[in-house]
Amino acid sequence: MSISLQLQGILAELPHNVRLVAVSKFHPAEDILEAYDVGQRIFGESKVQELCAKYEVLPKDIAWHFIGHLQSNKVKYIVPFVSLIHGVDSLKLLLEIDRQAKKCDRKIAVLLQLHIAQEETKFGFSFGECLDLVASDEFLACRNIEICGLMGMASNTDDELLAIEEFKGLAAFFNDLQASHFSQQESFKELSIGMSEDYLLAIAQGSTMVRIGSKIFGQRN
Numbered sequence: 001m002s003i004s005l006q007l008q009g010i011l012a013e014l015p016h017n018v019r020l021v022a023v024s025k026f027h028p029a030e031d032i033l034e035a036y037d038v039g040q041r042i043f044g045e046s047k048v049q050e051l052c053a054k055y056e057v058l059p060k061d062i063a064w065h066f067i068g069h070l071q072s073n074k075v076k077y078i079v080p081f082v083s084l085i086h087g088v089d090s091l092k093l094l095l096e097i098d099r100q101a102k103k104c105d106r107k108i109a110v111l112l113q114l115h116i117a118q119e120e121t122k123f124g125f126s127f128g129e130c131l132d133l134v135a136s137d138e139f140l141a142c143r144n145i146e147i148c149g150l151m152g153m154a155s156n157t158d159d160e161l162l163a164i165e166e167f168k169g170l171a172a173f174f175n176d177l178q179a180s181h182f183s184q185q186e187s188f189k190e191l192s193i194g195m196s197e198d199y200l201l202a203i204a205q206g207s208t209m210v211r212i213g214s215k216i217f218g219q220r221n
């Protein structure tokens with residue numbers, strides 16, 4: 001099926017409060033334009049160099065989300081234009097985003113990544129580490145960062161019950177953190193969970209942002 005039909009099918013089944021990040025990594029600019037022509041404006045990329053190259057050639061009203069593992073030394077390349085960074089998984093990275101954002105006089109929206117899967121390979125804070133972070137003086141001193149919510153990836157498994165439990169745990173943590181630390185901050189409202197294989201499960205657990213790649217663009221090479 002074509003990109004536009006796949007995209008329209010997914011958009012039709014998303015509740016109105018759930019936004020779609022079309023994950024275009026490893027797919028060429030023409031594929032992105034096909035989705036753009038259907039009206040999609042949020043695209044997700046996971047490699048800095050690829051994101052910068054696509055930003056240069058594609059329409060400027062695209063909201064680019066960085067969804068991959070971001071190295072501190074590459075933050076400076078995306079901060080001038082990125083609209084949301086999903087995977088902040090260390091204080092060091094957060095401080096570097098703040099520093100670079102200050103330089104270009106921007107406030108950068110970010111999500112904190114929590115490690116909820118069983119695989120060791122996935123990145124992210126534990127719940128305890130996340131609580132320590134948001135209580136730390138260094139975090140509180142950041143002026144050019146806006147924490148807009150949390151992001152997580154479930155285990156890569158056919159076991160739906162496991163994925164549901166992982167999403168449920170993150171959603172509960174999100175609600176607690178919102179009440180305990182961000183009740184005065186309206187922009188703390190995003191729960192970025194759900195990919196091609198599990199987005200319906202994630203939506204049922206309170207996702208506000210799904211990151212879908214292969215179901216729209218096909219398999220990546």
Ligand SMILES: *Cc1c(COP(=O)(O)O)cnc(C)c1O
Nearest residue numbers: 023046067195196211212213214
């Ligand atoms: C690649 C990727 C996605 C999209 O994965 P699909 O299974 O192709 O939908 C979502 N989130 C992150 C963090 C990714 O790296």
